[in-house]
Amino acid sequence: MIKILHHTLDPASRFIRLILSEYEIDFELEEASHFKRSANLIEIEPLAILPILLDEKSQPIIGALAILHHIEENYQSKTISLFPKDAPSRAEMWRLYELIMGKFNDEISRYIIEEKIGKREQKLGSPDPAALRAAKYNLSEHEKYFAYLFATRKWLAGNHLSLADFALGAHLSSLDYLGNIDWAKMGESKNWYARIKSRPAFRLMLNDKVVGMPASQSYADLDF
Amino acid sequence: MIKILHHTLDPASRFIRLILSEYEIDFELEEASHFKRSANLIEIEPLAILPILLDEKSQPIIGALAILHHIEENYQSKTISLFPKDAPSRAEMWRLYELIMGKFNDEISRYIIEEKIGKREQKLGSPDPAALRAAKYNLSEHEKYFAYLFATRKWLAGNHLSLADFALGAHLSSLDYLGNIDWAKMGESKNWYARIKSRPAFRLMLNDKVVGMPASQSYADLDF
Numbered sequence: 001m002i003k004i005l006h007h008t009l010d011p012a013s014r015f016i017r018l019i020l021s022e023y024e025i026d027f028e029l030e031e032a033s034h035f036k037r038s039a040n041l042i043e044i045e046p047l048a049i050l051p052i053l054l055d056e057k058s059q060p061i062i063g064a065l066a067i068l069h070h071i072e073e074n075y076q077s078k079t080i081s082l083f084p085k086d087a088p089s090r091a092e093m094w095r096l097y098e099l100i101m102g103k104f105n106d107e108i109s110r111y112i113i114e115e116k117i118g119k120r121e122q123k124l125g126s127p128d129p130a131a132l133r134a135a136k137y138n139l140s141e142h143e144k145y146f147a148y149l150f151a152t153r154k155w156l157a158g159n160h161l162s163l164a165d166f167a168l169g170a171h172l173s174s175l176d177y178l179g180n181i182d183w184a185k186m187g188e189s190k191n192w193y194a195r196i197k198s199r200p201a202f203r204l205m206l207n208d209k210v211v212g213m214p215a216s217q218s219y220a221d222l223d224f
Numbered sequence: 225m226i227k228i229l230h231h232t233l234d235p236a237s238r239f240i241r242l243i244l245s246e247y248e249i250d251f252e253l254e255e256a257s258h259f260k261r262s263a264n265l266i267e268i269e270p271l272a273i274l275p276i277l278l279d280e281k282s283q284p285i286i287g288a289l290a291i292l293h294h295i296e297e298n299y300q301s302k303t304i305s306l307f308p309k310d311a312p313s314r315a316e317m318w319r320l321y322e323l324i325m326g327k328f329n330d331e332i333s334r335y336i337i338e339e340k341i342g343k344r345e346q347k348l349g350s351p352d353p354a355a356l357r358a359a360k361y362n363l364s365e366h367e368k369y370f371a372y373l374f375a376t377r378k379w380l381a382g383n384h385l386s387l388a389d390f391a392l393g394a395h396l397s398s399l400d401y402l403g404n405i406d407w408a409k410m411g412e413s414k415n416w417y418a419r420i421k422s423r424p425a426f427r428l429m430l431n432d433k434v435v436g437m438p439a440s441q442s443y444a445d446l447d448f
Contacts, residue, residue: 066318088283094290106330
């Protein structure tokens, strides 16, 4: 069976868990920490990149893009594809995937998760309020953009569910766990998130618990 | 003909220019600035993402990942593919592509280019020495890792040239233009860079000039 080395609140790990669940591929999880450079991770990947997919078909597959392509090539679902069939939607999907895993991550998720989780795991003291404020401001800018897109589209890259939805869903769910999403300010994005949150693939993740750091009230609530 | 909206020192733009040249696909360039949010860019992409590919086959294709897939689907070269045929090398290519366009960019290139080019274009004063020092330190860490890989491989993802080589080449060439690479400290990476720099695709880029900001001595020198 596939095993995924992951960190509960790492958005890239969540993204891969969502894709596998959506494709109805069985897998088991093993927790690892890129912050603590845990032994089970460093033994496979000295750079401590997550997530990692382990199966009988190959060497360890490291990082979201590599895993994504490995899944498409080896475990393609018979019932669903998260790559849109039409070329313009595929291009739009990649644009948004890159935006979320790149800029959104760098300006928002990475800050918040490093400050709140990374420092805690490494016993580096409490989060830096200035970094959290900067991330909060950046989030409000990105929120406006996503709300603008969702005003005219059902899903992020157009009229069909795609990888891009799960990329954004993965990031927002980590931030929501940590209480960093103010849903009242999310406009159209809230309706989209309610739809994706209700999918079976997503619901599995709503049981996640980090020891000593309970999820925000909205996290597991489908009627948030 | 294909047109690429690019910024001369933007690594993602350079990456796409390199791929197109390596595939021997004709294209023309149009300069745009994500820092100045130039009108020719914002009219197409309000988020000012570069590069953008314009052709008759589609809507504008925005961002490196979307362009990469568009090229593979529409302009595949008959003589060369930068996607390795064997699955383990492809997985390794994606791991390194993500590392370079993600972590390497966030910790090094983005800092240096924003400080040296972004501030200059936006008239925001001189570079922050602390940011440049942090980037320099991060670069020395990444350099060690790449030198370690090149000690046992001809190309970055293994024994065949792949997208990963052009991703790293694009970043290093921007940093080299700005005088931020100390080649004496680059170990095995220098030999690899000498090889990739001599390819016809790469040599075209060595004529690049930014007005008022001449390239470092090593930039266009094949015997650096």
